[in-house]
Amino acid sequence: MADQKLPRREREKLRQRQEILSVALDLFSQKGYHNVAMHEVAAQAEFAIGTLYKFFQNKEDLYKALVLEECDRFEEILQAALAQTEDEVEKLRHYVRAKGQWCRDNLPFVRLFLAESRGASFNIKAGLDDELRQRYYVFMERIALIFERGIKNRRFKKIAEPYFLAVALDSVVDASLLLWLDAPERHPYPEDPEAVLGIFFQGLLEA
Amino acid sequence: MADQKLPRREREKLRQRQEILSVALDLFSQKGYHNVAMHEVAAQAEFAIGTLYKFFQNKEDLYKALVLEECDRFEEILQAALAQTEDEVEKLRHYVRAKGQWCRDNLPFVRLFLAESRGASFNIKAGLDDELRQRYYVFMERIALIFERGIKNRRFKKIAEPYFLAVALDSVVDASLLLWLDAPERHPYPEDPEAVLGIFFQGLLEA
DNA sequence: TTATATTATGAATTAAGTGTCAGAATATAT
DNA sequence: ATATATTCTGACACTTAATTCATAATATAA
Numbered sequence: 001m002a003d004q005k006l007p008r009r010e011r012e013k014l015r016q017r018q019e020i021l022s023v024a025l026d027l028f029s030q031k032g033y034h035n036v037a038m039h040e041v042a043a044q045a046e047f048a049i050g051t052l053y054k055f056f057q058n059k060e061d062l063y064k065a066l067v068l069e070e071c072d073r074f075e076e077i078l079q080a081a082l083a084q085t086e087d088e089v090e091k092l093r094h095y096v097r098a099k100g101q102w103c104r105d106n107l108p109f110v111r112l113f114l115a116e117s118r119g120a121s122f123n124i125k126a127g128l129d130d131e132l133r134q135r136y137y138v139f140m141e142r143i144a145l146i147f148e149r150g151i152k153n154r155r156f157k158k159i160a161e162p163y164f165l166a167v168a169l170d171s172v173v174d175a176s177l178l179l180w181l182d183a184p185e186r187h188p189y190p191e192d193p194e195a196v197l198g199i200f201f202q203g204l205l206e207a
Numbered sequence: 208m209a210d211q212k213l214p215r216r217e218r219e220k221l222r223q224r225q226e227i228l229s230v231a232l233d234l235f236s237q238k239g240y241h242n243v244a245m246h247e248v249a250a251q252a253e254f255a256i257g258t259l260y261k262f263f264q265n266k267e268d269l270y271k272a273l274v275l276e277e278c279d280r281f282e283e284i285l286q287a288a289l290a291q292t293e294d295e296v297e298k299l300r301h302y303v304r305a306k307g308q309w310c311r312d313n314l315p316f317v318r319l320f321l322a323e324s325r326g327a328s329f330n331i332k333a334g335l336d337d338e339l340r341q342r343y344y345v346f347m348e349r350i351a352l353i354f355e356r357g358i359k360n361r362r363f364k365k366i367a368e369p370y371f372l373a374v375a376l377d378s379v380v381d382a383s384l385l386l387w388l389d390a391p392e393r394h395p396y397p398e399d400p401e402a403v404l405g406i407f408f409q410g411l412l413e414a
Numbered sequence: 415t416t417a418t419a420t421t422a423t424g425a426a427t428t429a430a431g432t433g434t435c436a437g438a439a440t441a442t443a444t
Numbered sequence: 445a446t447a448t449a450t451t452c453t454g455a456c457a458c459t460t461a462a463t464t465c466a467t468a469a470t471a472t473a474a
Contacts, residue, residue: 009441009450034241037431048453053433089412133389159409160402167386168379168406175378176371182340195367199375202366203410216471244461255423260463415474422469432459439452444445 017055020045021066029108033063070109071135077102082142088150089201095143096173096193103177104189110181140166165200172196224262227252228273236315239322240270271335277316278342284309289349295357296408302350303380303400310384311396317388347373372407379403 023045027036038059042049056062081098082091103110143166150156160168176196179187190196230252234243245266249256263269288305289298310317350373357363367375383403386394397403 038433039431042454049432050434050453051451054451059432156411157409159405159411164383164386164402165406165411167382168403171378171382172375175374179371179374195371196375198366199372200406201410201412202364204363204366204372204407245463246461249424256462257423257464258421261421266462418471418473420469420471423465423467425464425466427462427464429462430460432457434457435453435455437453439450441448441450443448 016047016051020047020052020055020062021069024062025066025070025108025112028063028066029112033112067113067132070106071132074102074106075135075139078139082146088146088153088155091146092169092197093193096169096196099173100177100190100193103181107181110177114178140170143170169196169200172199223254227254227259227262227269228276231269232273232277232315232319235270235273236319236322240319274320274335274339277313278339281309281313282342282346285346289353295353295360295362298353299376299404300400303376303403306380307384307397307400314388317384321385321388347377350377376403376407379406 020041024036024041027040027044038049038052041062042052045052052062056065078095078098081094084094085091140163144162147156147162147165151158151162159165173196176187176190180189227248231243231248234247234251245256245259248269249259252259259269263272285302285305288301291301292298347370351369354363354369354372358365358369366372380403383394383397387396
């Protein structure tokens with residue numbers, strides 16, 4: 001971050017912006033986008049409403065900024081995890097572990113995302129949905145590439161299309177994290193990525 | 208349905224109720240719950256607003272009725288599919304096929320569900336979310352039982368806990384249907400349940 | 415046919431929440 | 445210290461949409 005290079009005033013502003021986003025994330029994730037009034041965000045962040053409108057054109061704009069900036073960070077972390085090794089199996093392990101870790105570190109956002117992300121409810125015009133879906137597809141292509149290379153290498157059998165394998169793996173990771181989120185006492189956090197990957201690596205059918 | 212036993216007036220009422228629910232489903236699935244006004248539902252269904260409030264206490268109540276009744280039908284169909292055979296592998300095939308078929312037959316509801324179901328946005332107090340989650344868990348237990356029996360039978364290797372296998376399978380089915388929904392030209396409808404089940408049945412790793 | 419009961423109607427009420435803007439507060443420049 | 449520019453403030457205007465209820469329409473009974 002080049003924050004330090006900016007004049008004091010600008011840095012101050014950035015901090016305020018972050019503060020607003022952070023408060024908004026908390027409130028949205030607790031009560032849902034539609035049940036949070038701009039007044040509430042303002043009050044909680046200790047600004048006047050008018051000030052929020054200095055930073056964000058409107059409520060939707062605030063929400064978009066929140067989601068997109070959070071997703072940027074998420075993607076960076078996953079990229080970094082994938083870059084750690086060349087080995088296909090290891091890449092998958094890193095991916096699963098990093099995704100889990102990030103979710104653990106960003107619970108409020110995860111909750112918000114689960115609650116609102118698919119939300120045609122107010123995103124239909126916003127186009128945020130499309131942007132996120134697009135990003136998701138692009139990322140899945142990356143994971144698909146790992147499977148593809150693994151298949152070329154003869155490390156993997158081609159039990160399905162690489163892209164479908166990617167989406168399937170990702171959705172099982174989500175499912176395992178969701179179980180943990182919903183009932184941590186019954187489904188402890190899946191520390192070991194093998195719990196998920198085992199399903200893909202080993203076949204279910206007895207020979 | 209015992210509709211025929213009811214006096215004419217009552218049957219008429221039931222039909223009206225269905226009509227309202229059907230219109231509401233269409234509108235909600237197209238524009239999202241929050242972007243549909245009761246006025247719109249009334250207009251589309253050719254009733255006065257007041258009439259809607261004869262049938263449903265309020266908007267949320269209407270939505271709940273819609274979702275719960277639709278889910279009832281869904282569950283019935285899946286139950287029926289599972290009851291068709293005793294063979295574990297066949298049961299899984301029937302399940303995957305029936306779920307896909309139902310989704311195909313109920314696209315508007317599927318869209319609505321994807322858009323709103325997780326929605327803490329307005330369900331937090333409604334408790335609908337909890338009810339649906341509960342039902343989901345109960346249903347997953349049923350699928351888990353299939354895996355459990357298969358493991359006991361030595362038809363399946365125990366590559367993971369039965370319950371987790373159930374949730375994983377279900378989430379991969381969802382993922383494959385979602386791909387089709389989002390981009391039917393690129394990801395054709397998965398007619399053959401083996402496309403999904405193959406991932407579970409065969410292992411990915413080369414021996 | 416007339417009286418009575420039931421049901422449907424939609425204008426009016428109420429509530430909630432977004433976004434504006436004139437003026438207050440604060441910062442910067444001279 | 446004063447003038448000027450910038451930023452912050454929050455009361456309020458305005459919109460939107462849920463719900464109510466007095467009245468009209470319709471059905472049923474006598």
